[in-house]
Amino acid sequence: MSSPRVYRAAIIGTGGIARAHADAVKALEPRIELVAVADVDLDRARAFGHEHGVPAAYADAVELFATEELDLVHICTPPGSHTSLALLAQRAGVPALVEKPTALSLREIDQLLHAEQETGVPVLTVFQHRFGPAARHLAALVDRGVLGRPLVATCETLWYRDDEYFAVPWRGRWDVEGGGPTMGHGIHQFDLLLAILGPWAVVSAFAGRQSRPTDTEDVSIALARFENGALATVVNSVVSPRETSRLRFDFEYATVEVEHLYGYTSADWTFTPAPGHQELAAQWRPQASQERSGHRDQLAAILDAFDGGTAPEVSLADARRTMEFAAATYASAFGGAPIRAGEIAGTDPFLQSMDGGMVPWPSLKEARV
Structure with missing residues (x-):
């Protein structure tokens, strides 16, 4: 052997x-x-x-x-x-x-x-965050249609980063970081949102530089409609003193929620069946785990794929869908119009860079002149 x-x-x-x-x-x-x-x-x-x-x-x-x-x-x-x-x-x-x-x-x-x-x-x-046992269990329930249609979702990354955090030369700059909390912080949460709800159809968004010494945004808020009809809000912030990361999914027959900060355990999730569907509570049995969702879970899944000769997660195609959601958030916020999936293509400036050359506030260098 x-x-x-x-x-x-x-x-x-x-x-x-x-x-x-x-x-x-x-x-x-x-x-x-x-x-x-x-x-x-x-x-x-x-x-x-x-x-x-x-x-x-x-x-x-x-x-x-x-x-x-x-x-x-x-x-x-x-x-x-x-x-x-x-x-x-x-x-x-x-x-x-x-x-x-x-x-x-x-x-x-x-x-x-x-x-x-x-x-x-x-x-x-x-x-x-796709790879924690509870998220895997939720994805399986959704794939089987156990929870009914997804209707409403909320995705919040409300974090706090002080001015000193942005003193690192590559932080808060479009040219070397690609964006603010939409790209560097909240992307983990809305990637999990997309992994559960599937392809998004249209995004309408706002973004602002509220208080941090950055060229990028420090807050963005997006409204999204998904191909399956679900509606979602996505908030990304680095100006929120009480830090939390929260995802809530409202399906026809149950609400599933998780609140954590930088990684969840199975105990951080709650399951609430809709009236008349109490029997679904027995379906919420993710593997008990005290370990926070992290790199180990994803690396283990990659090695499993290598062993089995299958394509490992998260592929470039999957990552592009998540990145396109970020680009659509910026394009809508700076262009003032909804952005449909696939619309950022050809010579669209938001294909070339996340800021699209359309940031509505002056850079820090310009502000000092």
């Missing part, structure tokens, strides 16, 4: 989020092992490697791919480098797991899709 395959992984970028990736790999040993790290700051890469027991450190991603035999690379760098590094991984024949956002624009996502068609190498996006 052959021994189970052990997958070899590397991390590019050893900032704060890289620790979540390293911990996920550690939790899944011996199925996968972290064999190398890379960072433009070699000393930081070596320190990270020493902390996590990684044998090799590199200052250059090209050298990493030329030297190591890898099955998966985790891209944990600031957003502005995600596309170039993912393309490098595809050319090296190594699947990449990229922190959100996958890219800075729909145009960049389409570049990756083109490269995927040429190379056959997938690029996956970290949307870990």
Whole structure:
């Protein structure tokens, strides 16, 4: 009997989020092992490697791919480098797991899709909230039609980031972060919303820079209609002192809710059957888990797909749908009109960049002049 395959992984970028990736790999040993790290700051890469027991450190991603035999690379760098590094991984024949956002624009996502068609190498996006046991259970109930039609949904990411948070050079800038809380914070929650409700049809939105020292928005609010007729509100904020992340789904026969902050457990979900449908309470039996939804669950699902020879989640096509929702939020907010799915195409400026060159407030540099 052959021994189970052990997958070899590397991390590019050893900032704060890289620790979540390293911990996920550690939790899944011996199925996968972290064999190398890379960072433009070699000393930081070596320190990270020493902390996590990684044998090799590199200052250059090209050298990493030329030297190591890898099955998966985790891209944990600031957003502005995600596309170039993912393309490098595809050319090296190594699947990449990229922190959100996958890219800075729909145009960049389409570049990756083109490269995927040429190379056959997938690029996956970290949307870990899809993979908690309760979310998986809800998705299965929806697929089976147990809860009836989805009618109304609420998606809120109400977080707080002070001015010091935006002192990091790449934060709060369209050109290197791609957007504000719509792209960098709330995207996790509305990705789960889309995963449960399916394709969206039209978005109407507002966005504003209420108080933070950024070029991007610090608040956005979207209204969405889905192809199945469901209506939803999506709020993304980094100016909200009482922080919470909340999703509520109202179906014909039940309401399903989760409230958490940076990751949920099964206990964070509630299920309320509609009058006359009390028997459905017995259907809400997600796997009990005290672990917060996180990178480990998604990485485990990826390894399961590798083992089974199936396509792993979250694909570029899935990530593009979520990114298109973000782009539509900006396009509607700045253009003052609803945006339909598929409308951002051709020469549309919001295909090229999330701001579309139409931000209605001055940049911080312009404001200082």
